[in-house]
Amino acid sequence: MGESLHPHVYPCPSLLAEHCGQACAKNILLIADNLGDAISIREMLGACEGMSVFNLVHAESLAMGLQCLQQNGFDVVLLDLELPDSQGIETLVRMQQSFANIPTVVLTEFADEKFAVQLIRQGAQAFLVKGNINSSWLKSALTVSVTKFECVAQQQQQQQRLEQSNQDLHRQMTVCVDELHRLRQELKTLSTLAATDSLTGIANRYGFEQCLEREWDHAYRSQRSLALIMLDLDYFKQFNDGYGHIQGDSCLRQVAQTLQSHLENFQGMVARYGGEEFVAILPDTSVQSAVQVAETLRISIQALAIRHPNSAISRWVTASLGVAAAVPTAKDVAADLVHEADQALYCSKKQGRDRIVYFQSPKVFHEPLFLKQ
Structure with a gap:
């Protein structure tokens, strides 16, 4: 230009x-x-x-x-x-x-x-x-x-810094929320594992105690009867001695699956209480109804036809059962019901095994009439 x-x-x-x-x-x-x-x-x-x-x-x-x-x-x-x-x-x-x-x-x-x-x-x-x-x-x-x-x-710079800070905060919150979700899922998985018996796949004693507390509180609020069935496989030590622990574990798994499948029909839960002992919770169930359920469980174990030549009472694996039920009051605790069912189980084993005894009072235990010869 x-x-x-x-x-x-x-x-x-x-x-x-x-x-x-x-x-x-x-x-x-x-x-x-x-x-x-x-x-x-x-x-x-x-x-x-x-x-x-x-x-x-x-x-x-x-x-x-x-x-x-x-x-x-x-x-x-x-x-x-x-x-x-x-x-x-x-x-x-x-x-x-x-x-x-x-x-x-x-x-x-x-x-x-x-x-x-x-x-x-x-x-x-x-x-x-x-x-x-x-x-x-x-x-x-x-x-x-x-x-x-x-x-x-x-x-404008401050606004940009603020927007950047908000974006960073949003990203951090997203990461935190994702991590919280992951930790919750992990906690849920760990809680399930902690409450599950690794051998049988049913609830363990910890899982049973958690469920019992919930059901006890519900029964107290609703003033409904809560029943327990404690079950012990007869002469199971002799079964392990004769067949070995691998067969013993297989037997426990079969019994656990049978108990669980039958209790689902009665809205109950079953747990491995320890060793060869199992326990079932039956919400909104009287002692008479719980005895009927216990008899169903006793027969179902016999029906598995697991051979037990070392048993002193049968050729097959059998079980002794103790039953207790109560409507919770303010002075009662769930441990009382467990103790009563355990005492009934003790009487069942003492009276000859392969039978049901239910708790009525501190000094009275009854065997159902339909089981008496």
Whole structure:
């Protein structure tokens, strides 16, 4: 284009710099084709009093100004809208498209309010009307524009940091929720394992005690009868001695599966209480009904037809059973019911095994009439 792209540099008077002491200088780029306007602005900046120091660089066209901005750092741009290579609001638009990160103060010949609003909307920080500028207004416009722009930039940075923090927090919460879910699943699995007998797959003694406490509380609130059946395989030590522990374990598994399948029909649960001893919980069941269930279990074990030549009472594996039931009161505890069922089981074994005895009072144990010969 044959146009010089070398800007004119107009530093502040040294007297002003000395007067301002340690003040931070504001580097201003003036983009205007009128040399007289440039000189006038330089003089007004030199006449400013206060702590601000202004260094002025003058570019005579928009192209020259954009090149200056690419090569140097400026705090603020004074932009004339009427330039040899750009006119009107388009000048500001082009400026903002290339350097929206630098505050811009527009020099215009118009004072129209509508036009002023348009300038602000297009990104100008402020505007000054030519011919109606003094040094105080010029300094104020430049200082306020830089300060305002810095504040907005800081707010945007803070907003970005806040959004980043929120995103980080959301990610951390997601990780925590996932980890909590995993730990809950792991705890649930561990709780199940802790309450399960590894040999038979049914509940163990710990699982039985947990279930008993729940059912005892429910029976107390509803004032319904809760029944227990304690069951012991007859002469099981002799079974292990004769067949070995592998066959003994197989026998325990078959008995456990049989008990569990039958108790499901009565809404009950069964657990391995220890060794060859099992215990069943029957909610909302009277002692008479529990005796009937116990007889079903006794017969089902016989029906397995597991040979037991070392038994003193049968060729097959049999079981002795003790039954107890109670409606819980405030002075009772679940352990009392366990003790009563255990005492009934003891009487069943003492009276000859392969039979049922139920608890009635501390000194009275009955064998059901239908089992008596």
